[in-house]
Amino acid sequence: MQTLDLAQSDLRTLNATLQTAATAGGNETAWEVVNPRGAHALAVGLDGPLSVTVRGSTGYYCAGMNKQATVQVAGSAGPGVAENMMSGTVVVEGDASQYAGATGRGGLLVVKGNASSRCGISMKGIDIVVFGNVGHMSAFMAQAGTLVVLGDAGEALGDSLYEARLFVRGSVRSLGADCVEKEMRPEHHALLADLLERAGAPAAPEEFRRYGSARRLYNFDIDNASAY
Amino acid sequence: MSDDTPPRARTVPVQSATFSPEINAEIRRAAETGIYDIRGGGAKRRVPHFDDLLFLGASISRYPLEGYRERCDTNVALGTRHATKPLELDIPITIAGMSFGALSGPAKEALGRGATMAGTSTTTGDGGMTEEERGHSRQLVYQYLPSRYGMDPDDLRRADAIEIVVGQGAKPGGGGMLLGQKISDRVAEMRTLPKGVDQRSACRHPDWTGPDDLEIKILELREITGWEKPIYLKIGGTRPYYDTALAVKAGADVVVIDGMQGGTAATQDVFIEHVGLPTLACIRPAVQALQDLGVHREVQLVVSGGIRTGADVAKALALGADAVSIGSAAMIALGDNDPKWEAEYQALGTTAGAYDDWHEGRDPAGITTQDPALAARLDPEAAARRLRNYLKVMTLEAQTIARACGHNHLHNLEPEDLCAVTMEAAAMARVPLAGTDWWPGKPGGGL
Numbered sequence A: 001m002q003t004l005d006l007a008q009s010d011l012r013t014l015n016a017t018l019q020t021a022a023t024a025g026g027n028e029t030a031w032e033v034v035n036p037r038g039a040h041a042l043a044v045g046l047d048g049p050l051s052v053t054v055r056g057s058t059g060y061y062c063a064g065m066n067k068q069a070t071v072q073v074a075g076s077a078g079p080g081v082a083e084n085m086m087s088g089t090v091v092v093e094g095d096a097s098q099y100a101g102a103t104g105r106g107g108l109l110v111v112k113g114n115a116s117s118r119c120g121i122s123m124k125g126i127d128i129v130v131f132g133n134v135g136h137m138s139a140f141m142a143q144a145g146t147l148v149v150l151g152d153a154g155e156a157l158g159d160s161l162y163e164a165r166l167f168v169r170g171s172v173r174s175l176g177a178d179c180v181e182k183e184m185r186p187e188h189h190a191l192l193a194d195l196l197e198r199a200g201a202p203a204a205p206e207e208f209r210r211y212g213s214a215r216r217l218y219n220f221d222i223d224n225a226s227a228y
Numbered sequence B: 001m002s003d004d005t006p007p008r009a010r011t012v013p014v015q016s017a018t019f020s021p022e023i024n025a026e027i028r029r030a031a032e033t034g035i036y037d038i039r040g041g042g043a044k045r046r047v048p049h050f051d052d053l054l055f056l057g058a059s060i061s062r063y064p065l066e067g068y069r070e071r072c073d074t075n076v077a078l079g080t081r082h083a084t085k086p087l088e089l090d091i092p093i094t095i096a097g098m099s100f101g102a103l104s105g106p107a108k109e110a111l112g113r114g115a116t117m118a119g120t121s122t123t124t125g126d127g128g129m130t131e132e133e134r135g136h137s138r139q140l141v142y143q144y145l146p147s148r149y150g151m152d153p154d155d156l157r158r159a160d161a162i163e164i165v166v167g168q169g170a171k172p173g174g175g176g177m178l179l180g181q182k183i184s185d186r187v188a189e190m191r192t193l194p195k196g197v198d199q200r201s202a203c204r205h206p207d208w209t210g211p212d213d214l215e216i217k218i219l220e221l222r223e224i225t226g227w228e229k230p231i232y233l234k235i236g237g238t239r240p241y242y243d244t245a246l247a248v249k250a251g252a253d254v255v256v257i258d259g260m261q262g263g264t265a266a267t268q269d270v271f272i273e274h275v276g277l278p279t280l281a282c283i284r285p286a287v288q289a290l291q292d293l294g295v296h297r298e299v300q301l302v303v304s305g306g307i308r309t310g311a312d313v314a315k316a317l318a319l320g321a322d323a324v325s326i327g328s329a330a331m332i333a334l335g336d337n338d339p340k341w342e343a344e345y346q347a348l349g350t351t352a353g354a355y356d357d358w359h360e361g362r363d364p365a366g367i368t369t370q371d372p373a374l375a376a377r378l379d380p381e382a383a384a385r386r387l388r389n390y391l392k393v394m395t396l397e398a399q400t401i402a403r404a405c406g407h408n409h410l411h412n413l414e415p416e417d418l419c420a421v422t423m424e425a426a427a428m429a430r431v432p433l434a435g436t437d438w439w440p441g442k443p444g445g446g447l
């Protein structure tokens, strides 16, 4: 394992080293970052099967736009962790701040603690599994992908939802505009079972409820104006 | 009654200026349909504009340059502040961001080809980057929008610059609107949405709010692209002084300000006509902010919204802009609203020049559509040549003016070359009312 120390090197050097290693695809695929000290934009834009462990907490946009790489934050993550992820895996051992997994188009984001507000906002295909709770406006305008919450969800879950699938084990404070509870069919159990297993989440599919779009806001109708 | 009774004196029918025929028709339309009017284009009302400014030209105190024989350069570099690879353009006129989805694939191709032939850049738009435009644009600016439709780090890496869109002049504070009719399979797939669904793009970015977050977002984009690419920040004209200052603070290389005449693919008419500042009113405050921060010319200013001629280009540059950007004019050059389709415009209940129902996707000129049969009407190569010609003409016009004012580079044009023919324009452009040395708000009061 190679070690990068943010107390020794600067952010540009660190990211350039990881980015080059990711695309070069050599034998050295395991990296660790020490002394992250809440730095922003850590391990962003990786494009290759690298495995990076950040030993500590990060600032904004850790693992932003990740492709293929596995990034593990052995601490908590600031806003926008794994934003616009395309593929790969990002695991946060602690909590995640706002907009975790925002606009993500693929890959798996696992938050072992809680996630804050707007988790999965505008998600476009990413899978997100949160072991704890998620804050208000989570999955706002979520287009595709799956958000799984083992704990509770805050206010206005799934507001203006498109086709993303939401599963919550605990309580939901309130549902957002056009988000409704839906029946759990066998295919949903299968999907959820697979995701829970991949995330290593301590929960069973039958404990969850499913939420999705009522699709009433898909085409403008004046009688729904108050919901827009 | 006998025939010689004098006719009773009557008043003639008078239409109300307040309740004009257009207003009344709109009230009836709203009452009937229950939906606000959505349309393309920019503000149609008259607002103070570049037409209200004049160049003074040379005289005894300033001598002109000889047309054709003495040089008048037009090149501009955008992104010199932090980017290691600034955009080097031959002309200070760029093609503004227009989304694929709003425009057809061939139209995007034509913009790329035409801009490349003229030595300038073109820009993606809401909905992501298409092969048509990447393949045909030598210099392509990739827009980073609130919706993040089709946002792909590989496209970020193969772009020549990145434009973070905070707002547009046609709708400062509003998000995108692409109605279901225009969502073809390809558009739907690029945006990860079901076909036929209205797309009301978000008006705020999903993962940052305010200038402090923006600074970190810019850092992230730079880290992902190795600090190579210029980062533009596009804002709708509302508070140009403070927005420009905050853009500089957040680390932008280029500030793009779009005034209320700026076009849009589809927005509520009420938004287009009633929100935002005229382009003319945006430039001096933005330049002032750059000057106050000591970064005028280091952070470049691009101005858009109603740029049509070389005179408009010269005036925007004289007021302190480094370049301009065009949307509507580029579409017209390609063939939008051409009278040759008049019969079809009539069939749509409109007329050439006024057609703005771009969101319906039935454009006779084949530009604002996803219908393959209509889109095939636009020959991208011929349209590209038209755009190239138009860009060349505008450049020549601007050079003609600059030489007449004695300048050997368009960037040497200055406010002192201008006067205004109206009080409003004088106040907004901070140049003297014609024949005086005074403008409203001039420090010290003038004369």
Ligand SMILES: Cc1cc2nc3c(=O)[nH]c(=O)nc-3n(C[C@H](O)[C@H](O)[C@H](O)COP(=O)(O)O)c2cc1C
Binding pocket: B040, B041, B042, B096, B097, B098, B099, B102, B103, B124, B125, B126, B143, B165, B167, B168, B169, B234, B258, B261, B262, B263, B264, B265, B304, B305, B306, B307, B325, B326, B327, B328, B329, B368
């Ligand atoms: C058809 C059309 C589509 C547009 N799409 C976008 C877009 O996707 N993103 C954006 O920032 N601006 C968009 N704009 C605005 C232009 O980038 C630009 O600000 C404006 O057109 C400039 O004003 P002008 O049309 O008067 O030249 C669009 C404009 C038009 C006409």
